[in-house]
Amino acid sequence: MRGEAVTVENIGKTVTDGFERVADGVNNYVNSGKPRTLLQKIGDVFVTIVAFLVKIFLVAVIIVFCPVLFLLAIVLVALVVALIAVAIGGGALLFELLPSVNWMPVATVSPLMTVAGTMAGILLIGIPLAGLAYGILRQLFHWQPMGAILKWTLFILWLLGLVLFIFNLSALGWQFPLYGLHVI
Structure with a gap:
């Protein structure tokens, strides 16, 4: 942590900085004019394809889960309204359900x-x-x-x-x- 306080924010910043350094190093190497071997070129194509597939997967997940989250938000609002209605008018229901009280x-x-x-x-x-x-x-x-x-x-x-x-x-x-x- 290099002398910083151990918090979720600082840990996240350290991890993000580490990823950025690795990504910068890879990008600098790929974009450099150094000659590349066939294996390195195949690796570059593989990484590009995997990155593209991951992006497509994430977009698909977002497309699938946005309507679900929207429906869950509607259900939550309906439950809150129902809870308030039962809290205010629930006494009448108790009279009917528990006649022996x-x-x-x-x-x-x-x-x-x-x-x-x-x-x-x-x-x-x-x-x-x-x-x-x-x-x-x-x-x-x-x-x-x-x-x-x-x-x-x-x-x-x-x-x-x-x-x-x-x-x-x-x-x-x-x-x-x-x-x-x-x-x-």
């Missing part, structure tokens, strides 16, 4: 509280997952870090979701156990 504490809560609790749950789960996904993609694609305003906005939204979620649970009559505290 005592739903009275939930049924007495207003629809506004149900929607607010659902959105709070989405914020509680979605913001950390989005942050994790952004962190992974940032490392892969060398994106800039999030701005301070965006970080604070997401943190405040997450705290608001936490408060709303706890408020909704307490409105449902859920009591949180206090472990280790004994009232005398």
